[in-house]
């Protein structure tokens with residue numbers, strides 16, 4: 001259980017650590033792999049969300065998933081990138097969070113992923129929470145905690 005004072009201070013930064021959907025690079029599940037390859041190369045992020053045309057979250061695509069799809073018996077063959085779609089190679093088993101998930105759950109999931117996808121109850125993509133942005137909020141919390149709350153060591157209380 002996270003201390004309420006710490007959770008309150010971190011949650012105060014929520015609007016900063018949630019990167020909203022309109023700021024997040026994405027591709028559509030029906031895009032061809034050559035398009036996704038170009039987007040990933042240009043933006044410099046290793047993995048980005050995949051959506052359908054109604055903004056539902058469908059999965060994640062990375063450069064390595066695309067490279068893997070190019071591997072053939074005779075080495076790398078990029079010729080089928082313009083025929084295959086993102087949905088054929090994307091990662092589908094992705095943990096997602098909603099606004100109702102606790103900070104504890106978010107922290108727990110971020111141990112193993114560099115960012116988390118946020119969706120609403122209809123699975124519409126709302127944005128991402130990155131480890132980096134959450135670290136900034138934690139940094140704020142550890143600097144502000146004893147300015148805003150009285151923090152006592154239990155052994156001093158007895």
Ligand code: AMP
Nearest residue numbers: 023024025045046047048114115130132
């Ligand atoms: P960062 O902590 O900023 O390095 O981001 C961690 C990961 O989150 C990146 O490698 C991307 O996979 C993803 N990411 C962060 N910001 C964006 C963004 N604006 N658009 C798409 N993906 C992003």
